[in-house]
Amino acid sequence: MSGTNKRRITSKELAKLAGVSSATISRAFSPDSRIGRATRDRILAVAREYGYQPNAIARSLNNQRSRLVALVVNAIGNPCEAEEQQLLVHRLQARQLLPIILCCADHSDRLQLMRLASTYQVDHVVIFSDMVSMQDAVDIFHTTKPIIVSFEPLENENVSSIRIDGSAAADAIIDKIVRDGKKRFAYLSGTNSSWIDKLRRSWFAEALAKRGLAFEAQAFGDYSYDSGFKEAVLLLHRDKVDAIISGNDVMAIGARDAARRVLGRNTPGDIAIIGQDGIAMAAWDCNDLTTLSLDHVAFIDAVVELIERHDAGIEGPHSITLTCTPRWGSTA
Amino acid sequence: MSGTNKRRITSKELAKLAGVSSATISRAFSPDSRIGRATRDRILAVAREYGYQPNAIARSLNNQRSRLVALVVNAIGNPCEAEEQQLLVHRLQARQLLPIILCCADHSDRLQLMRLASTYQVDHVVIFSDMVSMQDAVDIFHTTKPIIVSFEPLENENVSSIRIDGSAAADAIIDKIVRDGKKRFAYLSGTNSSWIDKLRRSWFAEALAKRGLAFEAQAFGDYSYDSGFKEAVLLLHRDKVDAIISGNDVMAIGARDAARRVLGRNTPGDIAIIGQDGIAMAAWDCNDLTTLSLDHVAFIDAVVELIERHDAGIEGPHSITLTCTPRWGSTA
DNA sequence: ATCATGTGTGCACACGATTACACAGATGCA
DNA sequence: TGCATCTGTGTAATCGTGTGCACACATGAT
Numbered sequence: 001m002s003g004t005n006k007r008r009i010t011s012k013e014l015a016k017l018a019g020v021s022s023a024t025i026s027r028a029f030s031p032d033s034r035i036g037r038a039t040r041d042r043i044l045a046v047a048r049e050y051g052y053q054p055n056a057i058a059r060s061l062n063n064q065r066s067r068l069v070a071l072v073v074n075a076i077g078n079p080c081e082a083e084e085q086q087l088l089v090h091r092l093q094a095r096q097l098l099p100i101i102l103c104c105a106d107h108s109d110r111l112q113l114m115r116l117a118s119t120y121q122v123d124h125v126v127i128f129s130d131m132v133s134m135q136d137a138v139d140i141f142h143t144t145k146p147i148i149v150s151f152e153p154l155e156n157e158n159v160s161s162i163r164i165d166g167s168a169a170a171d172a173i174i175d176k177i178v179r180d181g182k183k184r185f186a187y188l189s190g191t192n193s194s195w196i197d198k199l200r201r202s203w204f205a206e207a208l209a210k211r212g213l214a215f216e217a218q219a220f221g222d223y224s225y226d227s228g229f230k231e232a233v234l235l236l237h238r239d240k241v242d243a244i245i246s247g248n249d250v251m252a253i254g255a256r257d258a259a260r261r262v263l264g265r266n267t268p269g270d271i272a273i274i275g276q277d278g279i280a281m282a283a284w285d286c287n288d289l290t291t292l293s294l295d296h297v298a299f300i301d302a303v304v305e306l307i308e309r310h311d312a313g314i315e316g317p318h319s320i321t322l323t324c325t326p327r328w329g330s331t332a
Numbered sequence: 333m334s335g336t337n338k339r340r341i342t343s344k345e346l347a348k349l350a351g352v353s354s355a356t357i358s359r360a361f362s363p364d365s366r367i368g369r370a371t372r373d374r375i376l377a378v379a380r381e382y383g384y385q386p387n388a389i390a391r392s393l394n395n396q397r398s399r400l401v402a403l404v405v406n407a408i409g410n411p412c413e414a415e416e417q418q419l420l421v422h423r424l425q426a427r428q429l430l431p432i433i434l435c436c437a438d439h440s441d442r443l444q445l446m447r448l449a450s451t452y453q454v455d456h457v458v459i460f461s462d463m464v465s466m467q468d469a470v471d472i473f474h475t476t477k478p479i480i481v482s483f484e485p486l487e488n489e490n491v492s493s494i495r496i497d498g499s500a501a502a503d504a505i506i507d508k509i510v511r512d513g514k515k516r517f518a519y520l521s522g523t524n525s526s527w528i529d530k531l532r533r534s535w536f537a538e539a540l541a542k543r544g545l546a547f548e549a550q551a552f553g554d555y556s557y558d559s560g561f562k563e564a565v566l567l568l569h570r571d572k573v574d575a576i577i578s579g580n581d582v583m584a585i586g587a588r589d590a591a592r593r594v595l596g597r598n599t600p601g602d603i604a605i606i607g608q609d610g611i612a613m614a615a616w617d618c619n620d621l622t623t624l625s626l627d628h629v630a631f632i633d634a635v636v637e638l639i640e641r642h643d644a645g646i647e648g649p650h651s652i653t654l655t656c657t658p659r660w661g662s663t664a
Numbered sequence: 665a666t667c668a669t670g671t672g673t674g675c676a677c678a679c680g681a682t683t684a685c686a687c688a689g690a691t692g693c694a
Numbered sequence: 695t696g697c698a699t700c701t702g703t704g705t706a707a708t709c710g711t712g713t714g715c716a717c718a719c720a721t722g723a724t
Contacts, residue, residue, distance in 0.1 A: 008453075009474040010680060021704050033683090036702055044692055053472075056451040058680035061709050066389060068432075076418040077612075082409035089408060089435050093445055098432050098452065100400075103421050113425055119388040119431065121340075142383075143340040225616055257617040259503050280409075282555055285589040317485060355673050358712055365713090368672055390710035393679050629701055670721075675714105682708085691700075 009052045018046045029054050051329040060121065071308075072102045072110075072127045073136075077214045079221065079250060081128050087300040088126065092307075097123070106280075107131070114140045123146055124307050130194040134159060148306045160306045160317055162299065164196075166324035169292045170203035171210070172325050177272045178211055180332075182243040186217035186235045188228065188255065190247030197247055202275055203292075204245050217241050221251050228254025236263050242271050245260075249275035249282045249291055256289070256331055272332035282327065292332035294324050350378045361386050367453045390546065392453065401639075402449040404434045404442075404459045404469075410555065411582060411611045413460050419632040424639075429455070430621055439463070446472045456480055456639050462526040466491060480638045492638045492649055494631065496524035496528075498608075498656035500533035503542070503622045505658050509604045510543055512664075514575040518567045520587065521562065522579030529579055535624075536577050549573050553583050560586025568595050573602050581607035581614045581623055582644075588621070588663055604664035614659065622664035626656050 002036035015022040020039065027035040028043040047053075060066040069092055071080055089099050102117055104110040111133060117125075118140050125147040127137060134154040141147050146159050169305075182213030185208060191197050208214055217239035221227030235241050236259060252275035259273065260263040267273055268290075275282055277295020302320040309318055339411020347354040352371065359367040360375040379385075392398040401424055404411055408470035421431050424490030434449055436442040442464060449457075450472050457479040459469060466486040473479050474490065479491045519542060523529050533547075540546055549571035560583030567573050568591060584607035591597040591605070600607055601623075607614055634652040641650055 003592075011578065012680075023683080023705080024703060027703090034691045034700095034702060034721075038502075053451050054682095055393075056448075057389055057398060057453050058709090059682075060389050061387075061393055061711090064709075076408065076421060077411065077414035079409065079411070083416060086408040086435065093434075093436065093441075096448065098449065100430050101421055102431055103418065104425065105422075109425075116388075116428065117384065117430065119385050121387065121389050151669080170672080178451065182668095198686050203671080225613075229617070230662055253616070253618065261617050282559075284585070285561070285593050286585065345708075347709080354711080355675080355713080356673060358710095359673090361710080366670095366672060371672075386712095387710050390679090391712075393681090394712045396679075668721105668723085669718085673716105673718085675716085677696085677714090678712085679710105684707085685706105686703105688703085689701085692698085692717080694696090694698105 008055070009050050011052070014016045014043075014047060014052045016048060018043050026054070035326055042287060054212045063123075066123055067097050068100055068120055069097050069124045070100050070102055070114070070121045070122040070141075072114065072125065072129050072132060073261060074103070074129045074131060074223075075105075076101065076103055079281055082221070082301075083192045083226040083279060083298050084300055085128070087296060088303060089259070091300060091304045099305075100291065111136060111140070124310060126307075130191065130196040132152070147309065148287065148303060155285065157317055161319050162302050162306070163319060163321040164199070164294060166200065166294075167203045167206060169324040169326045171207040173274055173290065173292060173332065174204060174207035174211070176220065177274075177332055178213070179241050180268065180272065181309045182272050183213075184216050184239070184241040185243045185245065186219060186232055186239060186241040187211065188235070188244055188246045188251055189218065189220045190223040190251065191277065192220055193327060200247060200292075201245075215245075221247070223248050225250050225254040225257075231255070232258040234260050236265065236271070239241050243274070245272070245274045247276060249277045249279045250288055251329070252276075252289055253281070253287055255297065256287075267331040274332055278324075278327050288329040288331065290329040292324050294322065298322055340387070341382050342632070343386065345403045346375075346379060346382060346384045350375050358386070361625060364476060364601075365520070396453075397431050398453045398455055399430050400432055400452055400454045400457065401456045402432050402434055402446070402454040402473075404446065404457065404461050404464060406435070406461045406555075408433065408435055411613055411617075415611060416460070416628050417631055419628060420537055420635060421530075422634060423636045427636075435660070438661065443468060443472070450475070456642060458510050458635060462523065462528040466588075469601060482644065489598055493641065493651050494634050494638070495566050495651060495652055495653040496626060496656065497530065498624050498626075500539060501656040501658045503539040503554055505606055505622065505624060505664065506539035506543070509575050509606075509664055511546070512600065512604065514540055514604050516571070516573040517545065517575045517577065518551060518573040519547045520567070520576055520578045520583055521550065521552045521553040522583065532543060532579060547577075553579070555580050555583060557582050557585060557586040557589075561590040563587070564590035568597065568603070576603065576608070577606045577608075579608060579620055580609045581609045583607075583618055584621055584623065584663070585613070588619075599663040606664055607642075610656075620661040620663065621659070622661040623659045624656050625659045627653065631653055 011022045011025040015025050015323045027033040027042045092099050102113050104113050125141050187201050189197050219231040221231050232255035246254050252273050255272050258270050265271050275291035278291050282289040282291050343357040344354045347357050360372045424431050434445050436445050457473050459481050481491050519533050521529050551563040551567055553563050564587035576587050584605050588605050591603050597603045607621045607623035611622050614621040614623050645648040
């Protein structure tokens with residue numbers, strides 16, 4: 001019984017064992033279907049005895065519903081996304097949905113991967129990555145009717161999206177930095193020019209413009225600690241800035257380390273460093289980062305809400321807007 | 333054509349469009365099957381035109397191979413595992429295998445989740461979590477013949493495992509700490525008593541025993557930064573230890589912060605702090621942790637190797653052993 | 665011309681479940 | 695009793711592919 005690798009038993013075989021038809025087996029496993037109380041109990045007992053469980057692949061084929069959800073992410077290790085991924089996976093599993101992770105550095109590989117996932121007839125698609133074009137996604141997943149998307153809105157009946165508004169929080173942060181006397185601002189991008197990167201940058205750019213200021217320097221990293229470290233050295237040394245707005249928290253930590261270690265500058269006195277995301281690590285004692293943070297729970301609540309509407313078959317593209325708040329630390 | 337949500341076209345419909353039978357369609361998509369060169373080209377052209385792709389669910393049902401792989405993990409955000417998860421996901425995808433993530437805090441929920449995944453006829457199972465009993469795993473996945481397992485070896489024809497040996501590295505690390513004059517050692521566990529936690533602890537315990545020493549204190553965290561911080565305060569204040577061996581790197585960072593911030597102690601002078609895992613963050617300038625590290629690439633190579641043997645149908649339980657090495661930082 | 669061989673295609677069934685439909689028996693009501 | 699209604703079960707079709715078998719045709723050797 002335990003550990004032996006017999007072939008899995010099928011519904012037809014179980015039917016013979018229980019002295020019923022395979023249709024009745026199926027009914028015993030469907031919560032609300034016409035079946036006698038006694039019959040169901042007997043079948044479930046026999047099923048337990050022989051370790052029977054309905055084959056989800058066969059069921060999916062018949063149902064036209066796979067209960068699989070594709071999650072397209074930039075990276076699994078990346079803390080910025082990991083916390084949200086973790087939450088979402090839990091929420092999905094509570095709804096008996098299984099997440100398939102699609103994660104790819106290269107662009108054409110990513111499209112290939114999305115096509116592969118689409119052949120598995122996934123019921124929903126959640127796109128965390130800012131590297132994928134929504135139009136590509138729509139083209140590939142045009143059968144799973146609406147697709148759930150973070151960030152990038154697209155005028156398409158099949159796309160629901162979550163919009164993020166960080167302008168008020170950025171304004172509050174810039175306000176404090178300016179009052180502290182900082183004058184030369186730099187923006188440290190996470191990618192060359194993704195949709196979300198431009199959006200985040202614009203919040204701060206507008207806050208600066210309102211005060212007659214602008215970014216005096218611009219650097220491009222790749223969202224990693226190392227790139228934050230390296231670019232910060234350049235910004236501080238070459239451009240002599242005294243405030244760095246980073247595209248995410250991890251690069252901000254790298255920048256802080258660079259300022260402290262390589263150039264002997266301290267925050268917030270010599271230089272202000274601002275993160276974005278509000279990951280747990282930002283609040284660690286050794287970091288204590290000032291950051292524009294998004295409520296991860298609210299974000300995932302929104303994703304789940306969109307998935308539920310999709311599941312319920314409510315028509316039309318949906319959109320939910322979330323606003324960010326500042327987290328005040330000792331780096332600004 | 334783009335973004336419209338027509339129903340996906342089936343092989344039978346495409347057959348009609350291309351003027352062949354559905355069997356021929358199938359053959360056009362199977363790399364080595366007897367089909368005329370010209371016919372295949374024509375079919376592929378028509379398929380591209382109508383956006384046809386074979387339905388993987390139906391294929392899985394027929395094939396008895398789903399090309400799905402279940403990954404059982406403790407947490408997605410957890411950096412200790414995330415780097416390996418990331419690597420593995422890439423390697424799987426290169427082999428056209430799709431990873432399903434199973435991630436659960438609660439024990440009975442986890443079993444439930446594994447049962448759910450098993451109904452999807454996953455081809456392989458990789459268990460990263462030290463919280464799941466191998467016997468449970470074997471019972472649940474007894475149809476997917478061998479299952480791939482990290483860490484815990486189990487005498488079972490269906491289980492292949494990867495063994496980790498950190499004894500030599502632990503010995504080298506203890507050697508240095510003892511020479512530095514440290515005398516009172518504490519072990520900071522990540523879980524109450526998981527298999528891997530006991531194993532890791534034993535490497536250091538033996539190294540101490542060899543020198544006539546032993547752990548004088550023991551604390552239990554949960555692999556998180558916060559628990560490392562909290563438990564370290566107790567260990568340093570109550571037990572007056574001067575060396576802490578942590579079950580992973582993240583808790584070690586928490587312990588270091590606690591020592592520095594709450595009690596004003598510095599490493600490695602006042603106290604030695606040792607991590608385990610060798611995650612990228614350990615090498616960040618702000619951390620520079622001394623840690624017993626495992627080569628993640630080699631680890632994932634081993635996992636993939638086991639999966640390939642499984643795929644190739646090579647019988648028998650397999651096992652691969654990896655050895656750890658020390659990473660020297662400024663915390664010991 | 666005959667036969668062996670090889671190539672390309674269609675037919676029909678299998679994979680393991682769900683479900684519309686039909687039907688037998690029980691129940692209720694007049 | 696006669697008829698309508700409801701309950702529980704079986705039959706058979708269906709979901710979309712893959713593949714063994716049969717067969718038609720082309721090729722080549724004798």
